Structures are given as structure tokens and as C-alpha cells.
Amino acid sequence: MAGAIVKYGIIGVGMMGREHLVNLYHLRTQGVAVVAIADPHLPSQQLALDLAHSFTWPLKVFSGHQELLDSGLCDVLVVSTPNMTHHRILMDIINHSKPHHVLVEKPLCTTISHCKEVVNAARKRPDILVQVGLEYRYMPPVAKLIEIVKGGNLGHVKMVAIREHRFPFLVKVNNWNRFNINSGGTLVEKCCHFFDLMRLFVGANPVRVMASGAIDVNHKDEVYDGKVPDIIDNAYVIVEFDNGSRGMLDLCMFAEGSKNEQEISVVGDIGKGEAFVPESVVQFGTREAGRDGVQTLKAEDHRIKYDGLHHGSSYLEHLNFLSAIRAKGEKAPSVDLQDGLISVAMGVAAQLSIEYGRFVSIQEVMNECKI
Structure with missing residues (x-):
């Protein structure tokens, strides 16, 4: 992906999902663009669309994450949905035929068993990087x-x-x-x-x-x-x-x-x-x-x-993850699945x-x- 536009999708565009959208907009000079969102909640969809419109970013909107995955539009996915949904969404991403790198908001999952399932599934996909949002x-x-x-x-x-x-x-x-x-x-x-x-x-x-x-x-x-x-x-x-x-x-x-x-x-x-x-x-x-x-x-x-809601840490988190993605597997995410599990x-x-x-x-x- 070095030199190419890295295309992001955001799954879950509530408060934190929209925060990621704004952070990624401020990273646009680094060669990133948000091209799609997925969220079943119509008010959240609209707020995200309004933001994207103000950035002149056209967004494809999906009501569910599976439709976004199947679209093939994205290289990287940000998962910022309610905690109890992380497990199912992550498993669907990891098991999808098209590889998507993932930044998942903390906590990784809400139970140890679900965290372990995600960790074990990700081990079988060396073509995917997963970073946990412990920013x-x-x-x-x-x-x-x-x-x-x-x-x-x-x-x-x-x-x-x-x-x-x-x-x-x-x-x-x-x-x-x-x-x-x-x-x-x-x-x-x-x-x-x-x-x-x-x-x-x-x-x-x-x-x-x-x-x-x-x-x-x-x-x-x-x-x-x-x-x-x-x-x-x-x-x-x-x-x-x-x-x-x-x-x-x-x-x-x-x-x-x-x-x-x-x-x-x-x-x-x-x-x-x-x-x-x-x-x-x-x-x-x-x-x-x-x-x-x-x-x-x-x-x-x-x-x-962009300072945002977390004193600039979300911006730096994205900058770090983008660097790992562009290193094509030669650089591990700084906050990995084991960190998320523990x-x-x-x-x-x-x-x-x-x-x-x-x-x-x-x-x-x-x-x-x-x-």
C-alpha cells in the first residue's frame, strides 16, 4: 500500500466512530480516506454523513458490517461499535475472504473466551494486522x-x-x-x-x-x-x-x-x-x-x-497503525491482541x-x- 490511498471503513459511527472519522480526515495528507461506514442506527449514520459532507468525502453507507465487508471497498476497518458486538464483528472480519486490517476500540471483547477466540482466529491470518485501541x-x-x-x-x-x-x-x-x-x-x-x-x-x-x-x-x-x-x-x-x-x-x-x-x-x-x-x-x-x-x-x-476527545492520542494511534500497515508485515502493531486480552x-x-x-x-x- 506504500504510496497508494489507504481506504478505511468505520463500523459503528456513534460518538467514538465519528471521532475516528475526524481523526482520519486530519490524516488525509498521509494518504488515507474513509470511503464507507456501517451502522444500523439511522441518527448516527446521518451525523457521520454530515461530517463527511463537510469534508467533501463521499461515503458508501451500509446498515450492517457484513455488507460493508462484502463490498470490497476497504483496506482497513475501524470497529467502534458497542463492546458486546466486538466479538461477532471481529470474527466475521478475520474469517472474511478479503483481508482487512483492523483497529478495534477497547475493550477487545467483554469476556475472556471471546477474546481468546479472536486471538486464535487472527493467528491463522498473517495477512491481517489487528491493533487494539488502548490509546x-x-x-x-x-x-x-x-x-x-x-x-x-x-x-x-x-x-x-x-x-x-x-x-x-x-x-x-x-x-x-x-x-x-x-x-x-x-x-x-x-x-x-x-x-x-x-x-x-x-x-x-x-x-x-x-x-x-x-x-x-x-x-x-x-x-x-x-x-x-x-x-x-x-x-x-x-x-x-x-x-x-x-x-x-x-x-x-x-x-x-x-x-x-x-x-x-x-x-x-x-x-x-x-x-x-x-x-x-x-x-x-x-x-x-x-x-x-x-x-x-x-x-x-x-x-x-487534531486533539479531539483524547488529547491527540487517537490521532497518534492512527498514525502509528498506518505506519504498521504500510510496512507490509515488517512492523507489528504497537498494541496487539495479547495486550488487549490481558x-x-x-x-x-x-x-x-x-x-x-x-x-x-x-x-x-x-x-x-x-x-
């Missing part, structure tokens, strides 16, 4: 902190603490995100991002998870088809890794009065680093230099042409830990043992 890795302050950690500036990482204090879940089409059965649960749906970052910072795999969480404030007065939402709105999660490191997540989704939505702290045996979003500030220092030696940096990435496993273990009031091991979750 927090690309946020400039987070990327800078990753660089500091990987450069050895903090020594051996021992502790990672991530605080997300934010607003409640947004309203989605048919309110699908109000129920665990659809989303996988808050700690899968929302927090797979942070479990992925923990694993990246410590350079190790999770062993067991302990969590405490509840529905304390949000959505308690909402009823959909006679059912009250069951998604938790706050939690503490502790993760132990196989190299002895530990991670901790502090999640609160009724904390609109926060200066920063995410605060990430990484502590090694010789130093500490912190990243703040959306302030886009990074601080780091060593034990030896102490408080007076702490450096403060403003994190920026001048490649970003981030979901950590979230599933956390959800189960809350339910059963004990540590849950990653092995028993991956083996799908009776808990």
Missing part, C-alpha cells in the same frame, strides 16, 4: 512518562498508582453502556486502559487482583426497560505482577471537581515520575536529588494535527474480586475456572 499510551504526558521509565531514569519500577477522577459515563445509543452484560463492567470497559499502562510501566504480567467498588452515586435513579443500571461508579483496585511490582487504581466517576482527570505515579528504586492529564505536565526526580531536584516538563507532540483479563479479575470479596488470580480468570 492512552499515546497521550503526550503518558508517552513522555513511558519514555522516562523505559530510559531507566527511575530504576526498577516497584509501584504504579493511577487515579482517574472524572465525570459519569456519557449517554450512548440505546443506553448500552449502563449494564455489565453489554460493557463487561466498568473495570473492563473504562479501566482496561489503565491496566494496560500498569503492565507497560512495570514490564511484567499480572498475577492476581484485589478490588473494592460499588454503585454509590451515579445512575441509581435511571431505569431502562424496567432495569436499573448495574455498572459501578467507584473502585480501588490492587494488582500484583510477576516481578514483584504492584499497581493501584483509584477510580471515581462522580468527581467533576478535579483539576486533572488522570494522575499517574510511577515509583522505582531510584526515582519517581508523574503524569497529569489534561494538564499535560510530567514531573520526575531521583531519591538522591530529593524534592529540590524534581524536574517539570510540559509534554507536547508536534505531530498531532487488559480485559485484569478488568474481569477486578470485577470478580468485588463480587466475591477476595483476591482473584489471572490464571483462574484465563482458565475460566469456576470462581
Whole structure:
């Protein structure tokens, strides 16, 4: 595809699908074009068409993903449909006779068994690249902190603490995100991002998870088809890794009065680093230099042409994936299916830990043992 226009299709053009559409428009100088969308929801279709019209991009519209696949119009597909639909759509894409590279929104799937099915099917298709949309890795302050950690500036990482204090879940089409059965649960749906970052910072795999969480404030007065939402709105999660490191997540989704939505702290045996979003500030220092030696940096990435909803990370995610596609198999996606699987496993273990009031091991979750 080097030098040729790379033709994209977007499956699911709700809020996030349209965000991908705008990001890809800002990548048009890199030789990309969105040529088709698929979504059964007519209002979402129309909003996407209005956007594309403003870009002077003609779009072929399909009501379902299978029709888009069979059209043969696309080289790359972006899957940004509700979480519970990822498995079926991914399996249909991977098993289709025409190869399509895929960027799938997080979480990969809502269950371990479905994630495994996708991973195993993709292994049989070396002609297809699949990247998972864990785009927090690309946020400039987070990327800078990753660089500091990987450069050895903090020594051996021992502790990672991530605080997300934010607003409640947004309203989605048919309110699908109000129920665990659809989303996988808050700690899968929302927090797979942070479990992925923990694993990246410590350079190790999770062993067991302990969590405490509840529905304390949000959505308690909402009823959909006679059912009250069951998604938790706050939690503490502790993760132990196989190299002895530990991670901790502090999640609160009724904390609109926060200066920063995410605060990430990484502590090694010789130093500490912190990243703040959306302030886009990074601080780091060593034990030896102490408080007076702490450096403060403003994190920026001048490649970003569109900040969007995620501080430019979606733009960089697409830029990275396009590079892997154009490398024709010589470059793997930076966030692969194994990363997607393990981030979901950590979230599933956390959800189960809350339910059963004990540590849950990653092995028993991956083996799908009776808990």
C-alpha cells in the first residue's frame, strides 16, 4: 500500500466512530480516506454523513458490517461499535475472504473466551494486522512518562498508582453502556486502559487482583426497560505482577471537581515520575536529588494535527497503525491482541474480586475456572 490511498471503513459511527472519522480526515495528507461506514442506527449514520459532507468525502453507507465487508471497498476497518458486538464483528472480519486490517476500540471483547477466540482466529491470518485501541499510551504526558521509565531514569519500577477522577459515563445509543452484560463492567470497559499502562510501566504480567467498588452515586435513579443500571461508579483496585511490582487504581466517576482527570505515579528504586492529564505536565526526580531536584516538563507532540476527545492520542494511534500497515508485515502493531486480552483479563479479575470479596488470580480468570 506504500504510496497508494489507504481506504478505511468505520463500523459503528456513534460518538467514538465519528471521532475516528475526524481523526482520519486530519490524516488525509498521509494518504488515507474513509470511503464507507456501517451502522444500523439511522441518527448516527446521518451525523457521520454530515461530517463527511463537510469534508467533501463521499461515503458508501451500509446498515450492517457484513455488507460493508462484502463490498470490497476497504483496506482497513475501524470497529467502534458497542463492546458486546466486538466479538461477532471481529470474527466475521478475520474469517472474511478479503483481508482487512483492523483497529478495534477497547475493550477487545467483554469476556475472556471471546477474546481468546479472536486471538486464535487472527493467528491463522498473517495477512491481517489487528491493533487494539488502548490509546492512552499515546497521550503526550503518558508517552513522555513511558519514555522516562523505559530510559531507566527511575530504576526498577516497584509501584504504579493511577487515579482517574472524572465525570459519569456519557449517554450512548440505546443506553448500552449502563449494564455489565453489554460493557463487561466498568473495570473492563473504562479501566482496561489503565491496566494496560500498569503492565507497560512495570514490564511484567499480572498475577492476581484485589478490588473494592460499588454503585454509590451515579445512575441509581435511571431505569431502562424496567432495569436499573448495574455498572459501578467507584473502585480501588490492587494488582500484583510477576516481578514483584504492584499497581493501584483509584477510580471515581462522580468527581467533576478535579483539576486533572488522570494522575499517574510511577515509583522505582531510584526515582519517581508523574503524569497529569489534561494538564499535560510530567514531573520526575531521583531519591538522591530529593524534592529540590524534581524536574517539570510540559509534554507536547508536534505531530498531532487534531486533539479531539483524547488529547491527540487517537490521532497518534492512527498514525502509528498506518505506519504498521504500510510496512507490509515488517512492523507489528504497537498494541496487539495479547495486550488487549490481558487488559480485559485484569478488568474481569477486578470485577470478580468485588463480587466475591477476595483476591482473584489471572490464571483462574484465563482458565475460566469456576470462581
